[in-house]
């Protein structure tokens with residue numbers, strides 16, 4: 040449709056039709072059981088059947104046939120036959136699940152991330168999805184927050200790069216079997232006070248701009264046409280009604296022309312925040328902020344007529360939003376082809392294909408992080424006769440992750456199944472030992488007896504694999520935790536098994552960094568599988584027995600204790616930095632320390648071991664003086680000093696030693712993933728320009744300062760391998 044035709048259509052619409060375009064409800068309002076479970080508080084939103092006939096969009100319509108049927112019937116009944124836009128949460132896979140985004144971020148791999156999003160987009164498009172509510176690029180530095188599983192972790196550069204890669208994967212060239220992208224949750228949803236989902240956020244504008252906003256901007260620049268304001272308030276102002284961020288920054292500074300859709304019921308929640316008195320106020324406030332579509336609440340339909348009559352909103356505001364929605368439908372070609380790529384037969388052929396599962400497998404292998412491997416306990420030898428497979432995740436199929444769209448546990452490979460397939464002749468002694476339940480109701484003596492029974496089988500085995508962690512539905516939306524340790528039953532089990540056999544390796548599952556201090560000292564090896572998706576068990580088998588070599592690097596810092604949270608590597612020095620290595624007690628009574636624990640994390644951002652070892656050469660610079668229009672190339676050699684071919688994500692950090700405000704001790708600026716054969720050495724180079732050194736200064740100007748900098752190249756954020764340079768202006 041041409042712009043003129045769109046304007047003509049807009050001019051013909053009744054007010055009721057316009058208000059309908061600005062509303063999204065669940066598919067289940069139209070087709071019984073057509074959609075996924077509700078992802079919000081309630082499904083009754085006070086609309087009448089005649090309102091539903093004018094809807095602009097539905098969410099969670101599942102299956103090509105349902106989408107085609109719904110679209111056909113809907114358009115026949117719509118006065119101007121305007122197609123619905125079908126939106127869904129395709130976060131880490133549509134049906135074939137790859138690892139949760141926090142895990143996939145550990146692969147530090149733009150291409151792999153894009154490839155996974157591409158596959159998900161293809162499966163979703165064939166099943167009738169037009170737009171996915173992804174990527175989620177909320178910076179996450181608080182492991183108590185359940186939705187960190189959905190993010191790319193704590194770092195701005197990693198989030199920018201991988202969020203943009205996901206958008207490229209989803210949107211592609213806008214052609215065959217692609218979907219649109221709605222970046223979320225705008226903004227800073229990942230910094231709720233106390234780590235509690237939906238809680239308020241208190242950030243300085245400097246931190247907001249320096250750390251939290253770039254990820255959303257990168258996703259929009261990569262081609263996302265939609266954005267979703269977040270549930271949280273910032274500085275006491277609910278984001279769905281935050282004019283400064285939604286209009287001045289998003290539409291003004293960034294020039295965003297696409298559509299904004301609220302989160303689920305978030306219009307009504309402005310009143311629940313206590314920032315609006317009536318439902319009329321609730322319908323008014325977002326309208327002034329450029330939030331175009333209202334998800335799963337009906338205030339726009341129910342109250343806009345009065346607001347117009349009272350002059351509290353204008354028809355121009357309504358038309359501006361309706362125009363954006365029509366433009367986005369037009370951009371997807373829905374007026375010419377309202378069913379887009381929905382095709383049940385093609386979906387049946389393509390979905391869960393061997394190629395898709397192979398990609399999910401590779402992603403799961405490259406997302407796993409080898410946290411510890413003393414004395415190269417892993418990989419186990421494949422010729423073992425007996426393996427003791429212990430723990431609630433030994434045969435558990437619920438390891439695909441929280442936001443798994445239409446993925447099902449039945450199609451997920453468990454660790455037991457993965458190992459059985461790899462080593463059919465090995466006898467596997469299986470004992471869950473305990474449940475994964477978070478809240479324990481079993482008497483401790485029963486837990487201990489079960490743990491001892493499970494530990495006993497470890498005696499008979501040639502190797503022991505302890506599979507423990509956090510269940511997939513104990514992270515994700517609404518699932519924040521005040522304690523991030525293993526639940527008591529698993530702590531008892533780990534104690535018994537690892538005391539019985541300190542050569543037992545731990546396979547850890549979960550959707551967040553966890554406090555593993557209860558058992559970490561007792562084991563020689565810990566491989567963090569996260570929630571690895573459909574092929575998780577196969578990936579685990581390949582990694583444990585050496586058919587795959589771990590190369591994941593932590594996308595989020597692992598604390599020693601929840602008491603350290605939020606914790607992240609790009610921290611400030613403070614005026615009282617710890618001078619000596621972290622030691623408990625009172626080394627310096629007046630420094631920024633804990634009396635009872637080191638301030639350092641258990642494992643740093645970027646940490647991850649391999650089955651080989653790597654040696655980094657010193658950082659060399661082609662010049663130690665950077666001019667405003669010049670660049671510096673930082674180089675280091677990386678050598679594989681072990682005996683297996685392996686991948687390494689080489690990280691490039693910069694430190695601005697002096698700013699007009701306090702600057703972080705390091706900031707990731709780039710990363711490159713290389714493969715090295717045993718003994719092979721490669722030179723890895725990174726370029727830095729003046730623009731890479733800009734920050735929000737004391738006057739909130741985005742500038743760089745002349746002065747001294749350090750350029751680091753290393754295997755993780757703890758690296759001290761750097762060379763100094765100066766920026767001259």
Ligand code: GLC
Nearest residue numbers: 078079098128172223302303
């Ligand atoms: C949920 C989530 C959001 C999701 C939406 C639709 O509450 O906050 O991420 O896209 O509702 O399911």
